[in-house]
Amino acid sequence: MEASSTTLEIIRGFYIHSFLALGQQRIGLSTNIAQNIICCTAGRPNIEQLKQECGSNQLKHCFKYLFVQEWNENEALIMYVGQKCADLQTKIERRDELIQEAQSFGPFHDVATDGVDCMIQTQQRDRDILAALIGVLDLAREGRGEKEQHVGLMDLKD
Numbered sequence: 001m002e003a004s005s006t007t008l009e010i011i012r013g014f015y016i017h018s019f020l021a022l023g024q025q026r027i028g029l030s031t032n033i034a035q036n037i038i039c040c041t042a043g044r045p046n047i048e049q050l051k052q053e054c055g056s057n058q059l060k061h062c063f064k065y066l067f068v069q070e071w072n073e074n075e076a077l078i079m080y081v082g083q084k085c086a087d088l089q090t091k092i093e094r095r096d097e098l099i100q101e102a103q104s105f106g107p108f109h110d111v112a113t114d115g116v117d118c119m120i121q122t123q124q125r126d127r128d129i130l131a132a133l134i135g136v137l138d139l140a141r142e143g144r145g146e147k148e149q150h151v152g153l154m155d156l157k158d
Contacts, residue, residue, distance in 0.1 A: 064154035071147035074140055081137045088130045095123050 051057055054065035099119050105112035 060154050060157040064151060067147060067150040067154060071144075071151060074143050074147050078137065078140045078144070081133055081140065085130060085133050085137060088126060088133065092123060092126050092130065095119055095126070099123065 047059075047062070050062045050066060054062045056062060056065075099116055102112050102116045102119065107113060
């Protein structure tokens with residue numbers, strides 16, 4: 001019967017902790033050193049996954065891969081949010097024209113007056129959304145330089 005990987009990890013952890021406890025008793029291994037050994041021997045599933053995705057066991061390659069992926073995602077976000085801002089701005093401009101035309105019916109037209117009130121309310125909400133999206137776009141653009149620095153730092157490690 002084959003043991004599962006979880007069972008093997010539990011057994012491995014038990015032996016490591018037992019070994020370190022024995023080391024602390026017999027040779028006076030400090031608690032800090034014991035904790036560092038535990039940390040270093042514990043699994044690093046996220047790093048292991050990154051190594052698999054990257055195709056390299058060298059951390060500099062793994063981190064560069066990660067930072068390039070993040071840079072690409074940031075660029076895609078900038079393009080997506082930029083397009084959403086442009087679309088929303090066009091929609092707002094069109095609605096401004098529609099509001100002006102609807103206001104030309106005057107205050108004595110019930111449907112036009114109610115319609116204008118609704119459009120003005122929607123217009124304000126869309127302007128607030130546009131302002132928020134522009135804020136997101138500004139943050140993403142600021143992150144552009146940061147991402148480039150991260151990639152460059154890993155390039156220096158080669």
